[in-house]
Amino acid sequence: MGIKGLIPFIRENAPKAVTVDVKQANYNGRVIAIDASTCLYQFMVAIRTGTGENYSNLTNDRGETTSHLSGFLNRTLKLLEAGAKPVYVFDGKAPSLKSGELANRKARKQQALEDYEKAKDEGDADKMQKMADRSVTVTREMQEQTKKLLRLMAIPVIEAPCEAEATCAHFSKTGAAYAAATEDADALCFGAKKLIRNLFTTDAKKRPTLEVDLQRVLEQLDIDMNKFVDFCILSGCDYTDTIQKVGSITAFQLIKQHGSIETALASGIDKSRVPENFPFQEARDLFFKHEVTDVNEIDPATGKKKCDFTAYYAAKPKPDTEGLKKLMIEENQFADERITKSIERLQKLLGQGTQLAFESFFTFQAPAIAAKDKFDPFKKKDGKKRANHLGALGKAAGANPAKKRKGALTADKLEAAGENKENAGAGSSNALPSGLFKDN
Numbered sequence: 001m002g003i004k005g006l007i008p009f010i011r012e013n014a015p016k017a018v019t020v021d022v023k024q025a026n027y028n029g030r031v032i033a034i035d036a037s038t039c040l041y042q043f044m045v046a047i048r049t050g051t052g053e054n055y056s057n058l059t060n061d062r063g064e065t066t067s068h069l070s071g072f073l074n075r076t077l078k079l080l081e082a083g084a085k086p087v088y089v090f091d092g093k094a095p096s097l098k099s100g101e102l103a104n105r106k107a108r109k110q111q112a113l114e115d116y117e118k119a120k121d122e123g124d125a126d127k128m129q130k131m132a133d134r135s136v137t138v139t140r141e142m143q144e145q146t147k148k149l150l151r152l153m154a155i156p157v158i159e160a161p162c163e164a165e166a167t168c169a170h171f172s173k174t175g176a177a178y179a180a181a182t183e184d185a186d187a188l189c190f191g192a193k194k195l196i197r198n199l200f201t202t203d204a205k206k207r208p209t210l211e212v213d214l215q216r217v218l219e220q221l222d223i224d225m226n227k228f229v230d231f232c233i234l235s236g237c238d239y240t241d242t243i244q245k246v247g248s249i250t251a252f253q254l255i256k257q258h259g260s261i262e263t264a265l266a267s268g269i270d271k272s273r274v275p276e277n278f279p280f281q282e283a284r285d286l287f288f289k290h291e292v293t294d295v296n297e298i299d300p301a302t303g304k305k306k307c308d309f310t311a312y313y314a315a316k317p318k319p320d321t322e323g324l325k326k327l328m329i330e331e332n333q334f335a336d337e338r339i340t341k342s343i344e345r346l347q348k349l350l351g352q353g354t355q356l357a358f359e360s361f362f363t364f365q366a367p368a369i370a371a372k373d374k375f376d377p378f379k380k381k382d383g384k385k386r387a388n389h390l391g392a393l394g395k396a397a398g399a400n401p402a403k404k405r406k407g408a409l410t411a412d413k414l415e416a417a418g419e420n421k422e423n424a425g426a427g428s429s430n431a432l433p434s435g436l437f438k439d440n
Helices: 008-014 036-046 067-081 096-123 125-134 140-152 165-176 214-221 225-234 249-257 261-268 282-289 308-312 319-331 336-351 413-426
Strands: 017-018 031-035 083-088 155-160 180-182 196-199 210-213
Touching: 008 083, 008 210, 008 214, 008 225, 008 249, 031 036, 031 308, 036 067, 036 083, 036 140, 067 083, 067 140, 067 249, 067 319, 067 336, 083 140, 083 165, 096 125, 140 155, 140 319, 165 180, 210 214, 214 225, 225 249, 225 261, 225 282, 249 261, 319 336
Parallel strands: 031 083, 031 180, 083 155, 180 196
Antiparallel strands: 017 210, 196 210
């Protein structure tokens, strides 16, 4: 998940930070740090055969899944053909704070398996396929096979000490890579200068490739990085449970009004709505001090920087052709002709060396975002003020709640309106849900 609702919120309220339908050719000459774990899942879902009860992954003669190998081979070749320089980053150990989210994911997969069996009994082929996708599990063996494939292809593989998207973000932040490519939006909280979503999309209309510029996000939302991280934690992240009835809009209003989570909590959020598992300070520390791969680490075998990926590709690395044939043809029964052609393409692409991106010769400065274009959570898009009920819901409320004007919005109506509009997406009513604040 990453951050609940973050990308839709940014697309709606900081559109100048988002480029839509980016082509892979745009990354010619650029190093892209790719979250391998999200790719593994995507390829397992996307590369299937059959329908209904026969809907399944590609397999070898031992019945072992090979969809991930096909996906990484083909998609990596396409990236290289576009001139991009891929670096795949694999997850290390998960932070202890994430244990709750991981348990929830496991439960959702188990539910999907049960729903699959129910759909099978009912003969619902479409639902069977949907539940099969939701129940996909990536095993340790699949990860190790993928690392082996990529290394045989001479593609850089990094094993992160912790979350892969955090190391991808670190590479982007330090300049070791142009962008972090991951489906986890929390890469922005980890400081990725650029975030790429849907890099390997197979349906550009439904899931176009997006590029998000962090600095432009902060500029158009008119907040700094500290407030952005606090906003994301309040919205809902992998490291804490969520506060009842606090979605993206409400979370942003709270941070704009109070400046930090501590102040928002101290200023009257009803503690009965705050979950017991809400270690926001620890979550904040993870975003700012996450354990990542050191970009200055020296490879003892070569005496060179392990993460100087531009230099690595410039040296024209050579794939292990015999190793690739053994892995793909002998061990996993891929067609000889297909793999041979893929190897020839790979050798040609890596033999071309690196090409600098056109933009690297120039300095491009995006125009400053005008004050009128900056997001104000207390204004509607037409410039009219949103109804602000913070005072009425908080300590300063002077109205007698027992008295109601005829036709006036009651607290129950405000709560329903606020929740329904927030669920509909960003740009909706900013009325904070009734009961969120104490009536001291």
